[in-house]
Amino acid sequence: MAKAFPxxxxxxxxxxxxxxxxxxxxxxxxxxxxxxxxxxxxPGCVAHGTPQTERAHRLFRDTDLQVIGLHTVxxxxxxxxxxxxxxxxxxYRLSFPIGVDQPGKASPMPVSxxxxxxxxxxxxxxxxxxxxxxHHGFGQxxxxxxxxxxxxxxxxxx
Amino acid sequence: MAKAFPxxxxxxxxxxxxxxxxxxxxxxxxxxxxxxxxxxxxPGCVAHGTPQTERAHRLFRDTDLQVIGLHTVxxxxxxxxxxxxxxxxxxYRLSFPIGVDQPGKASPMPVSxxxxxxxxxxxxxxxxxxxxxxHHGFGQxxxxxxxxxxxxxxxxxx
Amino acid sequence: MAKAFPxxxxxxxxxxxxxxxxxxxxxxxxxxxxxxxxxxxxPGCVAHGTPQTERAHRLFRDTDLQVIGLHTVxxxxxxxxxxxxxxxxxxYRLSFPIGVDQPGKASPMPVSxxxxxxxxxxxxxxxxxxxxxxHHGFGQxxxxxxxxxxxxxxxxxx
Amino acid sequence: MAKAFPxxxxxxxxxxxxxxxxxxxxxxxxxxxxxxxxxxxxPGCVAHGTPQTERAHRLFRDTDLQVIGLHTVxxxxxxxxxxxxxxxxxxYRLSFPIGVDQPGKASPMPVSxxxxxxxxxxxxxxxxxxxxxxHHGFGQxxxxxxxxxxxxxxxxxx
Numbered sequence: 115m116a117k118a119f120p121x122x123x124x125x126x127x128x129x130x131x132x133x134x135x136x137x138x139x140x141x142x143x144x145x146x147x148x149x150x151x152x153x154x155x156x157p158g159c160v161a162h163g164t165p166q167t168e169r170a171h172r173l174f175r176d177t178d179l180q181v182i183g184l185h186t187v188x189x190x191x192x193x194x195x196x197x198x199x200x201x202x203x204x205x206y207r208l209s210f211p212i213g214v215d216q217p218g219k220a221s222p223m224p225v226s227x228x229x230x231x232x233x234x235x236x237x238x239x240x241x242x243x244x245x246x247x248x249h250h251g252f253g254q255x256x257x258x259x260x261x262x263x264x265x266x267x268x269x270x271x272x
Numbered sequence: 273m274a275k276a277f278p279x280x281x282x283x284x285x286x287x288x289x290x291x292x293x294x295x296x297x298x299x300x301x302x303x304x305x306x307x308x309x310x311x312x313x314x315p316g317c318v319a320h321g322t323p324q325t326e327r328a329h330r331l332f333r334d335t336d337l338q339v340i341g342l343h344t345v346x347x348x349x350x351x352x353x354x355x356x357x358x359x360x361x362x363x364y365r366l367s368f369p370i371g372v373d374q375p376g377k378a379s380p381m382p383v384s385x386x387x388x389x390x391x392x393x394x395x396x397x398x399x400x401x402x403x404x405x406x407h408h409g410f411g412q413x414x415x416x417x418x419x420x421x422x423x424x425x426x427x428x429x430x
Numbered sequence: 431m432a433k434a435f436p437x438x439x440x441x442x443x444x445x446x447x448x449x450x451x452x453x454x455x456x457x458x459x460x461x462x463x464x465x466x467x468x469x470x471x472x473p474g475c476v477a478h479g480t481p482q483t484e485r486a487h488r489l490f491r492d493t494d495l496q497v498i499g500l501h502t503v504x505x506x507x508x509x510x511x512x513x514x515x516x517x518x519x520x521x522y523r524l525s526f527p528i529g530v531d532q533p534g535k536a537s538p539m540p541v542s543x544x545x546x547x548x549x550x551x552x553x554x555x556x557x558x559x560x561x562x563x564x565h566h567g568f569g570q571x572x573x574x575x576x577x578x579x580x581x582x583x584x585x586x587x588x
Numbered sequence: 589m590a591k592a593f594p595x596x597x598x599x600x601x602x603x604x605x606x607x608x609x610x611x612x613x614x615x616x617x618x619x620x621x622x623x624x625x626x627x628x629x630x631p632g633c634v635a636h637g638t639p640q641t642e643r644a645h646r647l648f649r650d651t652d653l654q655v656i657g658l659h660t661v662x663x664x665x666x667x668x669x670x671x672x673x674x675x676x677x678x679x680y681r682l683s684f685p686i687g688v689d690q691p692g693k694a695s696p697m698p699v700s701x702x703x704x705x706x707x708x709x710x711x712x713x714x715x716x717x718x719x720x721x722x723h724h725g726f727g728q729x730x731x732x733x734x735x736x737x738x739x740x741x742x743x744x745x746x
Contacts, residue, residue, distance in 0.1 A: 155356075257577065258577035259489055262490075262581035266581045266584075269581070414731065416734060419739070420735035476634060509671050514629075516667065520664075522631055
C-alpha cells in the first residue's frame with residue numbers, strides 16, 4: 115500500500131528573475147520540481163538554504179529537475195522589495211529562476227507561502243513528477259539527504 | 273626608529289543605529305577603535321567580516337575598545353537603503369553601533385569610504401589610542417590575527 | 431546503448447572491525463555497496479571522507495545499501511597498525527564495517543587498493559546491484575552528489 | 589591589587605620532535621609560552637586544537653612566543669606510540685616543537701599532564717614571561733580570544 119502524497123497547490127508569483135517566461139507547476143507536471151522559499155534577509159537562508167539550492171540547480175543541470183526560488187516575504191516588507199532582491203540575486207550569483215511570492219491581501223504572509231502552509235524560511239519542497247509533495251522541510255536540511263531525495267524523484271516514472 | 277602611522281580622518285555619518293549618541297573619532301581619541309566597513313548585500317561581509325566584527329565587539333566588551341560599523345554603500349544604492357539596513361541589523365542580531373556612511377555628492381562612493389581610501393567591502397581598520405591607523409585590511413582577515421592586533425592596541429598607553 | 435561499467439574485483443581483507451562476519455562483494459551482489467578507502471593518518475580522510483561515509487551509513491540505514499570501510503595503508507605502515515586503527519574507530523565513533531586491506535607482498539600498496547587501481551586516499555567507490563563500478567572518486571566528493579549517486583543505485587533493479 | 593597567578597610546573601618529556609634541543613620552561617623564563625596538550629587520536633584536537641596551535645605558531649613567528657606541543661597520552665597507549673605520533677606530525681605538517689609527555693609510573697596519566705592537573709585533551713595553557721599560568725583552557729577555544737591573550741602576554745614586560 116503506497117502512502118498518499120498531497121497534491122501541490124499552484125504558486126502565485128508577481129515578478130520573475132532569471133527566467134524569461136513565467137513558470138507554473140501545472141506546466142511543469144511530469145518533471146520533478148525543487149521549490150526553495152527564502153527571504154533575502156533571513157540568515158539561515160543566506161548561509162545555508164539558498165546556496166544549497168544553487169548547488170542543487172548546478173548539480174542536476176543535465177536532468178529534467180526544475181529548481182524554483184520563491185521570495186516569500188512575510189516580515190520587513192519595506193526592507194525586501196524586488197529592487198533589493200534583484201541586487202541580492204546579482205551579488206550572490208544565483209542562477210535559478212526566482213519568483214516574488216504574490217503579496218497577501220489581508221495577511222503579511224504571501225499567497226504561495228499560505229497555500230503551501232509554510233512555517234517560515236527557509237523551506238524546501240520537493241514535488242514529484244506526478245505533482246505531489248514528496249518533501250516539505252522547514253529549516254536546514256543536509257546536502258546528502260536532499261541529493262538523495264532529488265535523485266529518487268528523478269528516477270520515478272509516471 | 274618607530275614607523276609613522278597615518279592619522280585617521282574623521283568619519284561622516286548620516287544616520288546611526290545601535291547608539292543613542294552619534295560617534296566621532298575625535299571624541300574617541302584615547303581609545304582604540306575598530307572600524308568595520310561593509311555593505312548588507314556583500315557576501316564576504318555577511319559571511320565573514322560582519323559576524324567577525326560582532327564577535328570582536330562581544331569579546332572586548334569589558335575593555336575600552338570601541339567597535340563601529342560603517343555601511344559604505346558604493347553600488348546598488350536603491351537596494352541598500354537605511355530601511356533595508358535596519359532590518360538587516362535586526363535579523364543578524366548586530367549589537368555594535370552602525371553608521372550609514374554619508375552619500376557622496378559627485379561619486380557613487382560615500383564620504384568616509386573615500387576619505388579612508390577604502391578599496392571595497394569588507395574593510396577593517398584599527399585605530400590606535402593616538403588616532404593613527406594601525407591596520408587597514410581589505411577582504412577577509414583571520415580571527416587570531418585580528419584578536420592579537422586589538423589586544424596590542426589595547427595594551428598601548430599614550 | 432548503455433555505457434559498459436567495469437565489474438568490481440573482490441576485496442581482500444585481513445581483519446574486520448564493526449562486523450561479526452567477514453564481508454565479500456560476491457555475497458553482496460544484488461545490493462549497492464559504498465566502498466570507502468582511507469588511512470587513519472590521512473588528513474583529507476579524517477576531515478572529510480570518513481565522516482561523510484559515516485553520514486551515508488546512517489542516512490541510508492533503512493535501505494539495502496552496504497557501506498564498507500577499507501583501511502588501505504600504503505605509507506607509514508608501522509604507524510597505522512590494526513591496534514591504532516581500532517582506537518581510531520572507537521574515538522571517531524565509526525559504526526560501519528571496516529576491513530584492513532590485506533598487505534601487499536612485493537609492494538607497499540595493499541591488495542584491494544591495487545586491484546581497484548586506487549590512486550590514494552580517500553577514495554570512494556560505488557558499486558551497483560549488478561556488481562559493476564558506477565563511481566570511482568579520488569579525493570573529496572560533495573555530499574549532495576554522493577547522496578544522489580547512492581539513491582540512483584538504490585533505485586535500480588536487476 | 590593584582591591577581592596572583594600560579595607558577596607553572598616544569599614539563600617532563602621523554603622524546604622530542606621538531607626541535608634539536610630539548611625545551612624546558614625554566615630555560616624559557618622571560619618569554620611567553622603556549623603549551624598545547626593533545627592526543628593524536630582525539631577528534632577535538634585533530635579538528636580544532638592542534639591546527640589552531642599551528643596557526644598560532646605561524647602567526648607569532650616573529651615574536652618571542654614559544655609554542656610547545658605536548659603529546660599527553662592517557663588512553664589507548666598502544667595505539668598512540670611515538671612511531672605513530674611521528675607519522676601524524678608529518679601528515680598534518682606540524683612545525684612547532686612537540687614533546688612526548690613522560691609516561692606515568694602508577695597512573696595512565698602522563699607526568700606533565702598530572703603536574704598541570706589537566707582534565708583531558710585538548711588543553712591550551714598560556715604561560716607569561718614571569719612563568720605564571722595566565723590561561724588554562726580545556727576543550728575548544730576560539731581563535732580571536734587566543735590571539736588576544738597571546739598578544740597581551742607578549743606586551744608585558746618583567
